[in-house]
Amino acid sequence: MSADEVSHQIFAIIQGLPSGATNDDLRKSIPDVTPALQVEGLNKLLQQGVIEVLKKGEKLIYRAKDPKKSTLPKEADTEEKVVYGIIEEGGNKGIWIRDIRMISNLNMTQLNKILKNLETKKLIKAVKSVNASKKKVYMLYNLEPDRSITGGAWYQDQDFEAEFVDVLNQQCLRFLQMKRETAESKRDGPLALKQMSCCSVKEVHKFISDLGISKVSLDEDDLETILKTVVYDGNAERILMSNDSYVYRAINSPLAPPGLVQMPCGICPVIKNCSNCGEVTPNLCQYMTEWLD
Incomplete structure (x- = not known):
């Protein structure tokens, strides 16, 4: 086989192993390929930039690179490589410019120039954090910012969507109350009433999705966050089940709700x-x- 054919086979093997392939894995998969030809094929893939090499203990692991991931051009200077590497380590939570400066030991003028160059090349991006509106964090261009940075579905351009949260809170409560009213109409006793009036997050998620009141995609974690605000308002209780999951149930509270959903505590x-x-x-x-x- 030619070096190209070997590299294609090696790449197919590496792609089939998400955690990466060792030299032993490659030898077992293509026993007819000589070690020298295997090394040549690996070097070709490394030069093409389609795989990366990691070290785990004494073993080398070859892993396919994410094609969507930003890569630094070969002509990048040393300072750009250092800054890019620091930002890459920050992941989707990003890293503040102050921390980049401390780690890189670069002066502010030089660092600002490097950051601007990397942003122009669309290798990194600056994202404003809801936790500190006057500060920006930097992350790789193709990464989706973590919810702790964007605030998730409850924020639009760093503004807390109080009305949106309030509507979801009311609709979740309405569903819990409907479930309780249905259970009460059965008149099967207090134990059956409690069991039948309990709702899983999955049920509430389906109800809200079917209503179509949200322009953004909400997952079950989002709806559980809203359900917690219903609990904080004193309108529902959260019950731990034997399988470590939680269900929610509307309650008739004699006290007026404190209205925590009107403040950010409920979704803080x-x-x-x-x-x-x-x-x-x-x-x-x-x-x-x-x-x-």
Whole structure:
């Protein structure tokens, strides 16, 4: 076989192994190929930039590169390679320019020039974070920003969509109440009432999807976030099942709801870090303070 034929076979084997192929994997898959021809085929693939080499312990692993992933041109200078590598390490959560500067040890003028060049070549992009509206994070151009950066479905151009969240909150509550009313009409006893009035996130997700009230695609995690706001409002309870999943059930609360959905606590991405379990005042919660401003 020619070197081209060997490289095609090797590439097909590597593509079939998402975690990567070792030299042993290649030898077992193409036993008739000599080690020298195998090395030649691998070098050809590396030169073409379609595979990458990783080291795991004492073994080398060959893995197919993502064709959608940005790649730095060979003619890029050393400083660009350093900055690009730092940004690549930041993944889809990005990295602040201050951190890039500290790691790269470049002066601000030089760093700004490199970042501008990389942005012009569409190798990186700057994304504004909802957690710090005056700061930008940098990430590779083809990456989809993490929800902690964009705020997910609840933000549009960094603005919190309070009305949208409120509508979803009301519709989720309506579905839970409909489920409870149906269960109550059966009159099968308190235990059966509780079981029949419980709703899974999947059921609520289907209900909201069928309504067609959202212009953005919502997944089950999004709807569970909204269901939690219904719980925070005192209109529903969250029940842990034996399989470690949760179901939701409308309740008749004697108290007026606190209206947490009108504030960002209900969908706050840092609520888990809140020392007061959401019962905060603006001067205690930086995230809420920025939202109010």
